[in-house]
Amino acid sequence: MIGALRTPGDGRWHRLALAALVLAAWAALLTWGTSPYAGLLTHRELASRGLTPFRLVAFTAGWLLMTIAMMLPSTLPLVNLFGRLVSGRSDRSVLTLDFVLGYLAVWVTFGIAAFLGDAALHRAIERSWTFAGLAQWIGTAVLLVAGVYQVTPVKDMCLVKCRSPYSFLVEHWRGRQAGRDAFRLGMRHGLFCVGCCWTLMLLMFAIGGVNLGWMLALAAVMTVEKTSRWRRHLTAPVGLLLVLLAVALVYRVPLVAAMFGG
Secondary structure, eight states, X not given: OHHHHHOOOOOHHHHHHHHHHHHHHHHHHXXXXXXXXXXXXXXXXXXXXXXXXXXXXHHHHHHHHHHHHHTGGGGHHHHHHHHHHTTTSTTHHHHHHHHHHXXXXXXXHHHHHHHHHHHHXXXXXXXXXXXXXXXGGXXXXXXXXXXXXXXXXXXXXXXXXXXXXXHHHHHXXXXXXXXXXXXXXXXXXXXXXXXXXXXXXXXXXXXTSOOHHHHHHHHHHHXXXXXXXXXXXXXXXXXXXXXXXXXXXXXXXXXXXXXXXX
């Protein structure tokens, strides 16, 4: 297996395909976000109108596009390495697709759970006189949690897994039942990726919907955290910045409040 990992192979086909997929996701989000149906990309608007199968499907479609656009670039080193590992197989394209689908399945599951939880939380607050004023503090709490989580041992442990694609493959790839194992490998990597970035992705709920500026910034942070040589110097400063933004939101600093729809 180690020898296979070192075989150069020709992975241009799936690099180009993945790059095209990521660019297509950004283009679709931009087009959708400027269309008359942009409200279907806004989590708060979808949830405020009551949950229906259509709104859940609309959210899932938007979240899938966001996951492809924001998260897939940070996992390309592992996808490319996996492509090299299976480059000698006739079913290499299917196996790479299985891996990517397993990865996306974890993020979509997380997104649906977060959406349902966010909708239930807002609904409970709206129905309670006691907690009626708490809705405005949800964004602040998400910022604070995201900032603190940046420096936790769990975050660091998940980042170690995401930053070592070679070790990850050696440890987890078996290939006895190649299709199933590729999908499970993608899911396992997706779980560690969620462990790294779940609080940062929850910021999309604090913002209230699709904001391409925030998406680009968060995607850049998550990609650099997991792939760049400067990654170890980024995590703590990002955490501090998020905590400072939470404090600024508490004191209703105009610029920060505007950033979060306040």
